Amino acid sequence: MGKVFIGCGAGFSGDRFDAASAVVDTLARCDGERFLIFEVLAERTLAIAQRLRLNNPDAGYSPYLDAYLEPILKKAKTHKIRIVSNLGAANPVAAAKRVHAIAREQKIDDVKVAVVLGDDLLGVYGPEEIQKLPTLEGISLGDREIIAANVYLGAQSIADALALNVDVVLVGRTTDAALTLGPLLHVHQWPTDDWDRLAQGTLAGHLLECGGQVTGAYFADPGFKEVPNLAEVGFPIAEIDATGDLVISKADHTGGLVSKATVTEQILYEMHDPGNYLTPDVTLNVTDVKLQDLAADRVRVSGARGKPPPPTLKVTVSVDGGWLGEGEITYAGPNALARAELAAAVIWRRSQILGIQEPLRVDIFGTGAVHDNDMSARRQKQKIPADGEYRVRAAIRSVHKKTAQQIADEVQSLYCSGPAAGGGVRQYVSQQVSTASVLVAPDMVIPHVRVELVSA
């Protein structure tokens, strides 16, 4: 069996919409089985999608499905580049129907779409059963409204879907790496206990799943780490042969770069114990991984090792998280810091006068606020230039929308009732989703997982 080429077209919901096109053009020239993945499903994204589906049974898939697939569906079909994505979100069947509609609009014949179902625990269990499960965070789900509860499925069901000889596989919640490992299991037919090869495939998926983060995006630090043409950063392509040999490269004629440094940053991204990265397919160990520069923008990644996965599956439970209220205002020029400090003090005093009990945070941007704590301890101690440009931001979380709005309004009122020359007020009041993780036995989930063809 030859090489498998897997490109990534998006690394998060809202990633650059035109990045996939150059990946498809490059894949079209590769000699082997070709796949294109889109990873667009953060924990909160799925919860929001679930809410949309409750209001409308035809909704609840990624709102960006059209934006990602319309530009490339025809080219992908022409060149037999199969698409694997979690654009299905809370409603993979509706997403599949939308793909068929796009195919009709673009006069693409004979597009076959399969979905993986069964990650949605609310489809099988009542909220009261899910509320009883202990969370890894140690918090009680109590009687909070459960918006979504989705298990991280592994790669096998994606491989099963590809075995139906489809052009597009849409899933809801799987591990991000499964979007890559699924095609590899399908093509290379690796035994599901060939731990080291599953580890290489999972590492390939981990490197692809954030799109440009392995090809020079989220990397540039001018004067220290230079990245050519970041505005047109090329998205990654992994080449994996049947032995698990893995090379990371990127779309041709694009910006960005693939180097040992870019790959190393992404290997360790969101990784805790590098010897035990847990997935439902394999426990990945990257401590002996070696990188080798093969050519410009081509890095070989070898030495991932695997051992059996943990005995339980992880479920993300999303519950109502109340409201976040924020307001911002800017002070600039001579003595700006003192005016910003006064504005902050006024907001604190106003929250007392209004009887607001919830914890409040008031930042001054320009003073290292994101690195500071809720009480601005570092700002109090540091010497900060008196003149300049400072932006005050107040933030509060509350179960009451009214309280969140009050703090946003207090910042707005600084226009006429605050220190001199405050400008550029922005207010945000947004509904929040909180997430917790629970572990479940596979037999609670796997019997309900199924693959379905969705016809036009």
Next chain:
Amino acid sequence: MSSIVVPLHAIAHGRAGDKGNRSNISVIVYDEALYGLVCEQVTEERVLKIFSHRGASQVRRYELPNLLALNFVIDDALEGGVNASLNIDGHGKTLSFLLLGELTVKLSRSQLPDGSPYVS
């Protein structure tokens, strides 16, 4: 040979990620010859101190010599994490540069890269 104290940023790069109220920050040296020095000086204790004002309770360091990297896992540094934080950067994505900027290393001037802005 004259020695100099510089921020870790002069000789290493890194990236921060989050899971819940736990942050992980990689530290990767540019120059292989400095990996040992970084292992010696960039300790769990010193990293914990940098995040103490954020409520960090524990730091675990993992060594990856093949990758010229250290991986720090910092518990309770995200003010509750993206679920609960009032920080505009609830994920702590900017924290890699807090570590690179605040943590200093002592080395000889000749060990800094040519043209480093930290030489003066």
